[in-house]
Amino acid sequence: MVLVTGGAGFIGGNFVLHWLSDMSAEGIINLDKLTYAGNLATLASLEGDSRHIFIHGDIGDQDLIGKLLQEYKPRAIINFAAESHVDRSIHGPADFIQTNVVGTFNLLECAREYWSALQGSEKEQFRFHHVSTDEVYGSLADSDHAFRETNPYEPNSPYSASKAASDHLVRAWFHTYGLPVVTTNCSNNYGPYHFPEKLIPLIILNALDGKLLPVYGDGQQIRDWLYVGDHCSAIREVLANGRLGETYNIGGWNEKANLEVVNTICKILDELKPRTDKKSYAVQIAFIKDRPGHDRRYAIDAGKIEKELGWRPAETFDTGIRKTVQWYLDNPAWVQGVVTGSYHDWLEKQYLN
Ligand code: NAD
Numbered sequence: 001m002v003l004v005t006g007g008a009g010f011i012g013g014n015f016v017l018h019w020l021s022d023m024s025a026e027g028i029i030n031l032d033k034l035t036y037a038g039n040l041a042t043l044a045s046l047e048g049d050s051r052h053i054f055i056h057g058d059i060g061d062q063d064l065i066g067k068l069l070q071e072y073k074p075r076a077i078i079n080f081a082a083e084s085h086v087d088r089s090i091h092g093p094a095d096f097i098q099t100n101v102v103g104t105f106n107l108l109e110c111a112r113e114y115w116s117a118l119q120g121s122e123k124e125q126f127r128f129h130h131v132s133t134d135e136v137y138g139s140l141a142d143s144d145h146a147f148r149e150t151n152p153y154e155p156n157s158p159y160s161a162s163k164a165a166s167d168h169l170v171r172a173w174f175h176t177y178g179l180p181v182v183t184t185n186c187s188n189n190y191g192p193y194h195f196p197e198k199l200i201p202l203i204i205l206n207a208l209d210g211k212l213l214p215v216y217g218d219g220q221q222i223r224d225w226l227y228v229g230d231h232c233s234a235i236r237e238v239l240a241n242g243r244l245g246e247t248y249n250i251g252g253w254n255e256k257a258n259l260e261v262v263n264t265i266c267k268i269l270d271e272l273k274p275r276t277d278k279k280s281y282a283v284q285i286a287f288i289k290d291r292p293g294h295d296r297r298y299a300i301d302a303g304k305i306e307k308e309l310g311w312r313p314a315e316t317f318d319t320g321i322r323k324t325v326q327w328y329l330d331n332p333a334w335v336q337g338v339v340t341g342s343y344h345d346w347l348e349k350q351y352l353n
């Protein structure tokens with residue numbers, strides 16, 4: 001078995017589905033707190049599949065984690081669980097410190113106790129894989145080289161600072177205690193089951209609902225987009241063959257300005273589901289107040305994972321974004337399930353003024 005945390009969220013959920021799509025794969029214990037971002041509907045296709053054991057719980061719960069490790073004896077922990085939205089971290093950072101920093105600390109301590117008691121090949125093969133972000137490196141100027149693993153950490157938001165702190169803990173548990181860890185720092189993901197607080201699903205759903213498409217500031221901030229299935233394959237590669245104590249950057253070589261992303265989504269929707277008045281969805285674009293401390297540019301140099309492990313993304317932005325828009329058009333029931341009262345409260349808090 002492997003223990004996945006945060007496996008009802010966007011990337012964790014895609015990872016669980018990706019892993020179990022291989023019929024010979026090991027089983028998964030999926031621990032998730034089911035915050036607003038966790039959604040069991042993402043895992044509905046696994047109902048009745050005995051290889052998937054869902055546990056509702058918190059990575060900060062030491063007793064629970066200890067019991068799960070003793071009962072299931074996983075050969076790896078893959079830690080996706082986190083508070084993940086930058087804008088929410090600006091409104092309320094406390095949950096980010098609690099889950100991303102204290103929760104990761106707790107998981108590391110539980111893993112250390114469990115791993116210390118293992119023997120022989122079980123001890124040798126155990127892995128703690130920490131899933132992190134490129135935002136820990138801060139913001140790039142236009143002329144800067146893309147983030148390498150050797151870049152200094154310069155986080156700028158409460159979210160990225162909490163992820164940076166968790167990365168440092170993981171590093172220290174390797175150097176001090178010898179816990180067999182690997183860390184991956186990935187760029188912006190997009191794809192199916194993405195909670196519509198993040199740019200791409202928010203734009204798709206707002207467009208279809210006839211709402212404004214909110215673009216922060218001048219819309220020229222750059223992100224490096226990676227299709228979520230490619231992130232999953234990269235994590236599997238690093239888990240299987242990554243060197244212990246190393247960090248690997250994962251990215252799609254797809255730098256795009258936000259406005260370009262929004263316009264691309266509008267064009268695809270114009271083609272797949274034209275507005276009744278035949279105007280482009282682009283007429284709904286609205287430039288709004290910028291995010292405080294907004295990082296200007298992220299870009300990943302994925303040369304290390306490519307050279308060492310031979311991993312490269314399968315999707316281009318053009319193929320991935322088209323699949324993603326089509327997925328939202330084809331899955332209105334999933335969308336209805338996440339567009340709850342608390343989601344509307346969030347939109348009001350973030351966008352009304
Ligand atoms: P998400 O917000 O969609 O999902 C997070 C999941 O973690 C949810 O299911 C939530 O219920 C669960 N969770 C939250 N707190 C928990 C706790 N205390 N205990 C157990 N479960 C808890 O996030 P995501 O976008 O899927 O991101 C997953 C991981 O990947 C995060 O660590 C994030 O920092 C990292 N990451 C995300 C991106 C991206 O573009 N989304 C890019 C790089 C790295």
Ligand code: DAU
Pocket residue numbers: 084085086087132133134135186187188189197198199200202214215216217219221222223258291298
């Ligand atoms: O880089 C990896 C990170 O990518 C992950 O670690 C985070 O978990 C993930 O949320 C994402 O962070 P971003 O802040 O880059 O993603 P978001 O989708 O919130 O925003 C993408 C860009 O779009 C960013 O420059 C802000 C802008 N934006 C976002 C929203 C929600 C808008 O212009 N309008 C919006 O309404």
